Amino acid sequence: xxxxxxxxxxxxxxxxxxxxxxxxxxxxxxxxxxxxxxxxxxxxxxxxxxxxxxxxxxxxxxxxxxxxxxxxxxxxxxxxxxxxxxxxxxxxxxxxxxxxxxxxxxxxxxxxxxxxxxxxxxxxxxxxxxxxxxxxxxxxxxxxxxxxxxxxxxxxxxxxxxxxxxxxxxxxxxxxxxxxxxxxxxxxxxxxxxxxxxxxxxxxxxxxxxxxxxxxxxxxxxxxxxxxxxxxxxxxxxxxxxxxxx
Amino acid sequence: xxxxxxxxxxxxxxxxxxxxxxxxxxxxxxxxxxxxxxxxxxxxxxxxxxxxxxxxxxxxxxxxxxxxxxxxxxxxxxxxxxxxxxxxxxxxxxxxxxxxxxxxxxxxxxxxxxxxxxxxxxxxxxxxxxxxxxxxxxxxxxxxxxxxxxxxxxxxxxxxxxxxxxxxxxxxxxxxxxxxxxxxxxxxxxxxxxxxxxxxxxxxxxxxxxxxxxxxxxxxxxxxxxxxxxxxxxxxxxxxxxxxxx
Numbered sequence: 001x002x003x004x005x006x007x008x009x010x011x012x013x014x015x016x017x018x019x020x021x022x023x024x025x026x027x028x029x030x031x032x033x034x035x036x037x038x039x040x041x042x043x044x045x046x047x048x049x050x051x052x053x054x055x056x057x058x059x060x061x062x063x064x065x066x067x068x069x070x071x072x073x074x075x076x077x078x079x080x081x082x083x084x085x086x087x088x089x090x091x092x093x094x095x096x097x098x099x100x101x102x103x104x105x106x107x108x109x110x111x112x113x114x115x116x117x118x119x120x121x122x123x124x125x126x127x128x129x130x131x132x133x134x135x136x137x138x139x140x141x142x143x144x145x146x147x148x149x150x151x152x153x154x155x156x157x158x159x160x161x162x163x164x165x166x167x168x169x170x171x172x173x174x175x176x177x178x179x180x181x182x183x184x185x186x187x188x189x190x191x192x193x194x195x196x197x198x199x200x201x202x203x204x205x206x207x208x209x210x211x212x213x214x215x216x217x218x219x220x221x222x223x224x225x226x227x228x229x230x231x232x233x234x235x236x237x238x239x240x241x242x243x244x245x246x
Numbered sequence: 247x248x249x250x251x252x253x254x255x256x257x258x259x260x261x262x263x264x265x266x267x268x269x270x271x272x273x274x275x276x277x278x279x280x281x282x283x284x285x286x287x288x289x290x291x292x293x294x295x296x297x298x299x300x301x302x303x304x305x306x307x308x309x310x311x312x313x314x315x316x317x318x319x320x321x322x323x324x325x326x327x328x329x330x331x332x333x334x335x336x337x338x339x340x341x342x343x344x345x346x347x348x349x350x351x352x353x354x355x356x357x358x359x360x361x362x363x364x365x366x367x368x369x370x371x372x373x374x375x376x377x378x379x380x381x382x383x384x385x386x387x388x389x390x391x392x393x394x395x396x397x398x399x400x401x402x403x404x405x406x407x408x409x410x411x412x413x414x415x416x417x418x419x420x421x422x423x424x425x426x427x428x429x430x431x432x433x434x435x436x437x438x439x440x441x442x443x444x445x446x447x448x449x450x451x452x453x454x455x456x457x458x459x460x461x462x463x464x465x466x467x468x469x470x471x472x473x474x475x476x477x478x479x480x481x482x483x484x485x486x487x488x489x490x491x492x
Contacts, residue, residue: 054328059331063320064321066320067319067339074312083300086306086308146393
């Protein structure tokens with residue numbers, strides 16, 4: 001890395017300091033190998049090469065980061081969508097790592113501000129934001145390994161932005177979906193909610209959802225609304241084959 | 247997992263024992279969560295479902311394993327091919343994780359032998375082998391995490407099978423490359439091939455490759471051709487600095 005250190009001295013000490021501060025804020029941890037992040041913010045127009053003549057810029061890190069992003073999101077979907085088959089999981093993953101979404105993420109983190117480039121940043125297209133985001137993920141992997149990568153993606157992508165039902169574009173509320181279906185099918189429904197704290201310190205509510213006087217699903221959560229929604233969701237999956245024709 | 251344990255009791259105790267022994271040999275380590283591997287060897291035709299009605303079979307694990315495989319191979323290529331740009335890396339990765347290659351890997355490890363299925367295994371197409379390989383990688387990830395996954399892929403995919411020169415289509419045969427070099431350099435060469443079954447049930451051949459009457463490399467394989475090629479490859483790497491100017 002000594003060589004890359006020398007090569008990448010295209011920022012002033014002050015600029016480096018600002019970059020480092022911003023980077024640490026974005027990452028949420030202290031980088032060990034600062035140099036790899038410099039590569040992640042170096043545009044090909046700088047024409048920097050190592051002593052073997054290999055170009056040094058963020059494009060190869062994009063390749064690496066894209067693969068890591070895909071692995072982490074796959075694991076998330078595998079766990080969060082136990083009812084989804086392979087085709088469903090693949091579709092959801094490509095929605096999450098869509099070009100538009102990655103571009104938004106890169107913009108949100110103001111990554112372009114810190115890019116070293118020999119051409120004007122105004123000439124970049126929109127995709128530079130997503131590319132920088134991918135390269136940053138690649139750099140995190142090289143600096144700190146898979147687990148840091150996963151934590152970063154959870155914090156910056158999954159927690160603030162991913163909502164499976166919403167991605168599906170179908171379902172905003174399972175409760176209203178179920179009510180709609182019951183009305184259409186002329187079935188009675190009843191949410192029986194009661195306080196049930198069990199051994200928990202927090203207040204909890206339990207709910208039994210009955211359709212045509214038969215208990216179809218139960219759930220328990222920290223609010224009435226959440227418990228009802230959870231029960232409705234379970235009922236939805238239990239009745240899926242009938243509801244899908246809605 | 248208690249439920250899955252009950253559900254997956256479709257093997258006898260004896261079969262489970264055999265499966266466990268074979269699995270451990272394939273993995274090269276002791277599984278912690280045996281159940282997840284059972285899922286990886288359960289075909290959809292068994293129609294097993296969990297108590298939420300979600301199907302339990304290896305198809306979702308394929309999705310996960312495919313992503314992990316891709317991440318590990320990407321990291322390998324990133325490091326091994328510093329001169330390759332994003333396009334090159336992407337092309338090489340898809341060669342390594344090609345359908346044909348994954349099918350070969352699955353066959354080599356005899357994964358199909360341990361699948362639980364309600365339909366005849368003869369009716370499966372060739373892709374079942376690759377699918378099982380992917381599912382196994384997914385199971386390793388769930389059981390032991392990313393680092394075990396990486397070690398397994400290094401051991402089972404990269405070390406024995408990945409050869410960047412060959413993938414690039416530059417080197418089709420190390421044997422012919424070596425012969426060409428010997429002729430140019432006016433060196434004598436001799437492949438001494440003999441049958442050597444050792445403790446194996448299958449017929450095996452061993453070969454000693456001598457250059458200028460000095461044994462340079464040895465190898466052993468299931469055919470004369472394979473053994474010669476393997477020895478030539480070893481000799482190639484041993485002599486690489488001299489050969490590269492060829």
